[in-house]
Structures are given as C-alpha cells and as structure tokens.
Amino acid sequence: MAEVSLSRVRKVYPGGVEAVKDIDIAIPDGALCVLVGPSGCGKSTLLRMIAGLETITEGDCRIGAGRVNDLDPSDRDIAMVFQNYALYPHMTVYDNMAYGLRNRGTPKDEIEARVQEAARILEISPFLDRKPRALSGGQRQRVAMGRAIVRKPQVFLFDEPLSNLDAKLRIQMRVEIKKLQRALGVTSVYVTHDQLEAMTLADILVVMSKGHVEQQGSPLDLYEKPASTFVASFIGAPPMNLIPVGAGENGPQAPGLTGGRGLAVPAGGATLGVRPEHMIVATGPVPDDALGITFPVSAVEAVGAETFVYGPIGGTGQEIIARLPGKALLAPGTPVSVAAAAEHLHLFATDTGKRLGP
C-alpha cells in the first residue's frame, strides 16, 4: 500500500513533442485514480511513466516515500493490466499468474496458495491448466487481473483494460474491478477514454487534454463544476449544451433564450452551459433567474425511461439536446419551451473556455 504522487512531471520525446506537460497528481493510499481523455491526450504515456516503461523527462514520480524515476519497472512493486492483456501465450493460466512470484523468488507453496486464492476470487479456477488461446476474451481479462493481484503490489495500473470486451461484459467487469480494488485496498491508476467508466470507477478523476490536466477531483465535483468547456463536454452523456451568449442588460442574451438574470456575462460575451438532463418542459412562466429556451423540435429519441429532444436554437443553427424524463409527447416541427434552474447554469469564457464565476 502506498500513495502515488506525480509532481511537475513532463515527458518530451526526442524530436521535441511534448506528450505530458507539467502534471501534478497526488493519489492517496488505497484510492482509485482514473485518467480520462480523448486519444492522444497523454494519459497512457503518463501511466507508462508511472510503470517505468517510459522515461520521465522532468519532475518526480513517487510511490510510497521513494522517488522511482530511475527505478526499473521490476523494482517499482507495481502490477499492470494491459489493454490486450499481454498474457504469455506459451504458459498456462497458472504459470502466467505464478510468473511474477517466481521471478521474485517466492516459495513454491506460497505461490500455489496465492494463485489458487486469486483464481478463486476471479472464478478462473477451472482454467488454470489451459493456455490463454483456449480462453474467451472475458476469461483472459480475468487472468490478466489475476496476474496483477497475486503479486500483492503497492500499485495497480490499468491501461484501458476493458476496451476489448463487449458492452455487457464491460459493465460487469467494471463493477468487479471496483469491488476488487476496494476489497484489496490497493492504490490504483486506471486509464480509459470512456467517460462513463471513468465516472463510475474513480475516487479521483483526472481529465486530460493535449498533455495537460484539465481538471481533477471527485467525479461529482467535475460533473457539477466543470472547470472548462472541455471538461463540461467530456463528462456526462449526452454532453453539456454549450451556447454562445452575448451580454444583455439582465443576463445572457441569445436568440431563443430568456431569463438567466444574475449570470454575470462579460461584455464580450461568453459560453453558457446547461446539461441536457437539467432541462424540464416549461409549463408556465419561467422564473427570472432560471433559463428558458424555446426551440423547434427537430428529432425525438424515446428510449423508454427518458426522451432525448433535439432542436436548433434561434437561428444560429446550433443544436441543443434536452433529456426529459419519461415519455415526452413531442412531435418534430412543433416548438417546445424548456427551462433549467439557476443552480444548473454554467458560464465559461469564450476565448479560453475556462469557467467563470463559482
């Protein structure tokens, strides 16, 4: 068990490409930190730097008390689950799991006990004598997990471990990984590009973009107070509606928009954000501080429990999405008025995309 901390970590590849820029992350003991971002944002590079598979150009990486920058991966006491599982194809499941223990000179009976225990937890005991090629994707995934947990390392590293599984299995394994991580209490770093996976797994969520951290914190903090338009549109599905607004006398001004009094829009305009799920159909007059939007419905997606309503707002052609509970009986072509309460409105600077106000 150990905390993991990265301070002012940078990665510059020969040729000058800066893959990771000045990153500070502190993960307390036993926490699960998820690095999320679009492909190419540097999240896998960062993970591989913690693992020791990539060198750290600048800054410190600490596991527990010690600085590990110059340690070989084998000396960092970590275990990693790879996207393609990286199981040793010529070894049985048992040997795959025992390999790391044998390398460290663990006594034979202890290896036996630990492998059996891990196999029991992961329900792969019947396959211990098989070679990886005789296993299904989900079973291979479990073996990869098993190989990580038998070692009882200080840190687990997960590199998009679920992306090769089908949707149903992915959800199931996601839950299991979370439970397992909780039960073992091992500090973990988990890389994914799936925001839902990130939200559900993370104790600490780190959203990355273009090599730097956009925002980090608890998943709900990020959901409720996104620090930038990037985070706002990355966290949550469907993404937050971002509407360019001008500064009016009493708040934001844009065609089709009413209310929003109290929002301090700077003179040059700003970006107004409101999540699809925070909109309700307005039946009466909208309070002054709430936001009212009227738009013609262009498409309706009813999925049973909820309904997604799409439409362009006032002449700009920008489409917004409202996520309405239940079966909203709306026909395409008819106008609809929706409203969002004041506490659900976000304001971002137009140029930098940074959050304005609280």
Next chain:
Amino acid sequence: MERKVVFPQKLLPYLLLAPQIAITLVFFFWPAGQAIWMSTLLQDPFGFSVQFVGLENFQAVLQDPAYLSTMQRTFLFSFGVTALSMIPALLLAVMADRVVRGATAYKTILVVPYAIAPAVAGALWLFLFQPSIGTIAYPLRLIGIDWNPRIDGTDAMIVVLIASAWKQIGYNFLFFLAGLQSIPKSLIEAAAIDGAREIRRFWTIVFPLLSPTTFFLLIVNLTYAFFDTFGVIHAVTQGGPGKSTEVLIYKAWYDGLIAQDLGRSSAQAVILMFIVIGLTVIQFRYIERKVHY
C-alpha cells in the same frame, strides 16, 4: 469453412502450373530416378558392360568403414555448422532488435554474406587461414598457435566449419530478427513489470516464443550443412587433408566423378535423398503441429 476457388476451365490450371512442373520433372525427378536406377547397376571401368545387382551397392556402401566414418563426420559437421551459424545469428538479432538508429544499414551489412557464392566464401576463409600469409593464421602463429589446415585435419575441419557457418549467419539473422519483431512488445513489458530482468526475460519469454523460428532454422541449417556445403569444402580443402573434411555429399561426388564408381556413388546419393526426405518430413510434421504455444 474453406472457400474453394473454382476455375471455369479445366485446362487453365494445368497450363499455369506446367512450367514449374516441367522444371521439377526435368531437374529433380528425372535425375532422382536416374540415381535410383543407377544405384542398382554395376558398371565395368570402361563402360562396356552394365550389370543389374539389386541392392548390392547399398550393402557395399553401408558396410564400408570409410563411408560410416564419413557419415559420423558429416553429422558432427552439420550440427557444428548449425550451432555455429544459429547462435551468433540469434545474438546479432537480439542486438539489432534494440538498435533504433541506422537499423536498416546494420541489417543490410549483416545479411550480405548470404549473397556470397559458397566457393568465394570458402576462398575467403582459405586466405584468412593460409598458413604463411593468412590474416588470421599469421598472428596465430606469432602467439604460438601453429594453425595449418593444409596438414592438420582438425584445423582444416574448423576452417570449413567457420566458412560454412559464416555464410549462413545472415540468413538466420533475418529470420530471428523477424521472429523477435513479431513478439508483442507488451509481453516484454508485462514480464518487466513482473520482475523479470533482461536475461531472464529472454529465456522465459522471448526464447520460447521464438521456438517455431528456431526449429524451422534448425532444419533448414541442417539441410544446408548436409547438402549445400559442397562448394565451400571443394574450394577450401577438397575433402582433405586425408579424408578429414570429407562429408557425405563430397564423398558421393568424389566416388562417382573422380573414382568413377557410378553405382556406389548413386547408392550414396539415394541415401542422401532419404536423409533430406526425412528432414523435410520432420519439418512439416513438427512445424505444423508440435512447436506451437
């Protein structure tokens, strides 16, 4: 399910195959048939009479102590060449696999010896070990090692071994390198994280995963050493001194074309044919089935 390609015409496939079949028939089957036929004949020295003797040539060859000692020598030589060409090739491939800059130039240089004709390769090493002026033999003599492949059988054997193996290193190198590069990088990384250091990683992960390549090369190199080293031996030692570097293929040639004993020479050729058939069968059987993970 395999999908079958069906040609609408019956004749076309045969026409397309005809050149290859013709070459195989004329240059392989016909001589092989001739060898088998001649191995059952006894000719008088002047070619006036030919007598059918059945398997007597084989009996004579296999009971000849000179033949048996040549066979023993050939096996030693073949395994020697195989080991001497594969081990350095693997070492070079492992090194080259780590090279990032200038990798292409490096690979090209390493493969060049394969393009050298056997006789030229032989001549090259003959010069290097030439007792009085050879670039290697001379310094060896200065430090007190009297290296003389002209009179010492063991010295001669070592020279042909080195010459034959050296020529094959580039070929083996290429296959090993391709084999190494087909091993997923994440496996090596996983092993590193699993606490295996470089050398242990090599023996527990890389080498086992290379085994199909290794086995393939083992058979190819044995076949090479058995049959394709004639040029080197002929250029360097002519099988001598004495018979100390005479291998089966050389003896078959010598007995037939120099000693003019066509019947026994053919019998030796047929025996060699069975050896190569055996090696081929092993290669196909085991590469297809056994050496898999």
